[in-house]
Amino acid sequence: xxxxxxxxxxxxxxxxxxxxxxxxxxxxxxxxxxxxxxxxxxxxxxxxxxxxxxxxxxxxxxxxxxxxxxxxxxxxxxxxxxxxxxxxxxxxxxxxxxxxxxxxxxxxxxxxxxxxxxxxxxxxxxxxxxxxxxxxxxxxxxxxxxxxxxxxxxxxxxxxxxxxxxxxxxxxxxxxxxxxxxxxxxxxxxxxxxxxxxxxxxxxxxxxxxxxxxxxxxxxxxxxxxxxxxxxxxxxxxxxxxxxxxxxxxxxxxxxxxxxxxxxxxxxxxxxxxxxxxxxxxxxxxxxxxxxxxxxxxxxxxx
Numbered sequence: 001x002x003x004x005x006x007x008x009x010x011x012x013x014x015x016x017x018x019x020x021x022x023x024x025x026x027x028x029x030x031x032x033x034x035x036x037x038x039x040x041x042x043x044x045x046x047x048x049x050x051x052x053x054x055x056x057x058x059x060x061x062x063x064x065x066x067x068x069x070x071x072x073x074x075x076x077x078x079x080x081x082x083x084x085x086x087x088x089x090x091x092x093x094x095x096x097x098x099x100x101x102x103x104x105x106x107x108x109x110x111x112x113x114x115x116x117x118x119x120x121x122x123x124x125x126x127x128x129x130x131x132x133x134x135x136x137x138x139x140x141x142x143x144x145x146x147x148x149x150x151x152x153x154x155x156x157x158x159x160x161x162x163x164x165x166x167x168x169x170x171x172x173x174x175x176x177x178x179x180x181x182x183x184x185x186x187x188x189x190x191x192x193x194x195x196x197x198x199x200x201x202x203x204x205x206x207x208x209x210x211x212x213x214x215x216x217x218x219x220x221x222x223x224x225x226x227x228x229x230x231x232x233x234x235x236x237x238x239x240x241x242x243x244x245x246x247x248x249x250x251x252x253x254x255x256x257x258x259x260x261x262x263x264x265x266x267x268x269x270x271x272x273x274x275x276x277x278x279x280x281x282x283x284x285x286x287x288x289x290x291x292x293x294x295x296x297x298x299x300x301x302x303x
Contacts (some may be wrong), residue, residue: 039064055144057293058301065095066296068104072283073271086286088185089266094287099255101201102295103180104284105276110173110242118143118172119240126217131166140170149175151228159225167218168227178239181271182252182285189264196267201253207237212266216240249295250288260287 021027032038067089075085109115120139123129131139134144143149147163149170153162161167165175188196216237218224229236238250260266266287275281288295 052303054301056301058298060291060293061296061298061301064291064296066092066286067091067288068284068286070282070284071123071270072272072276072281075270079272084163085270085272086267087270089268089287091260091262091264091266094262095260097259098290099260100251100286100288100290100295101182101255102249102286102288103178103252104247104249104282104286105178106247106282106284107276107279108248109246109283110248111244111246115172115176116242120170121215123166124169124216124240126231127217128168128219128223128226129166130165134170140167140172143167143175144170144174144224146228149228153228154161154225155227155229161226161228165226168223169231170228173240173242174229174236177236178209179273180283181273182268183271184267184269186267187260187264188267199255199258202256203253204234205250206253207234208241211237211241214228240251255287 016058017023069089071085071087074087078085118140120129120134120137124137131144134140144166145164146152146161146167149167151167152161152163153159182201184198185197185201186198210233212234216231217233219227231237235252238252243250268285270285274283293300
């Protein structure tokens with residue numbers, strides 16, 4: 001009898017909830033009817049807020065110190081006379097750490113549909129993909145094999161790779177990997193040119209944490225010798241995230257151990273490997289400070 005009473009109470013509660021105004025969508029509602037006056041006031045208030053926010057962002061952006069140097073044309077001239085390509089950044093205002101080092105490419109369309117699709121996510125995640133599986137999936141089309149990728153040496157063992165095997169990694173994005181290198185970083189003070197300080201930028205933690213942990217892994221040990229590059233290298237991971245515009249920057253490293261004082265200059269030797277002449281591109285190396293809104297960006301504030 002007690003059990004029946006309990007069931008009846010539950011049924012009554014269920015019926016009550018089922019027939020509630022909330023369940024039957026009978027709650028009173030408010031439907032705003034915009035007028036010219038109310039709309040004008042709303043737009044005016046939002047306009048004031050955005051103007052203030054835009055000014056703040058512009059002020060922060062203008063405080064950022066940035067030096068950009070184009071180096072592809074200079075390196076081409078240096079190559080002709082057989083000298084190493086060295087560029088110098090004059091530090092006119094003190095740049096406080098952390099100082100970001102970017103490379104910039106102009107005229108390179110990483111957002112092309114065929115280019116973006118030409119990669120194997122499964123392969124990049126550390127899975128061995130056979131030639132038959134790759135042909136069926138067409139993930140890396142149109143460059144699949146080592147010969148099509150122009151790769152012939154194993155990164156880990158330096159053995160010769162089979163030209164007809166699937167390249168690891170394959171695809172257009174990997175094939176076009178930006179392989180310029182920036183070495184021999186020094187600081188001098190213009191006056192005592194012979195007195196210089198050598199330093200090494202930090203090249204770690206430049207890729208997204210999610211990419212490093214979840215998306216990019218080397219093959220298992222039995223297949224590792226088939227790789228032509230270390231797929232866990234952060235420079236490679238940064239390159240593999242396509243840019244949305246034809247002129248873009250990618251993070252190469254950071255100077256996070258010291259400030260760059262005004263009146264000094266930073267010198268760097270460039271290994272110029274990435275050819276931009278085929279698409280009339282330009283290459284830049286950039287030193288930039290950052291703040292709460294990131295790097296220098298006047299577009300956001302103006303917008």
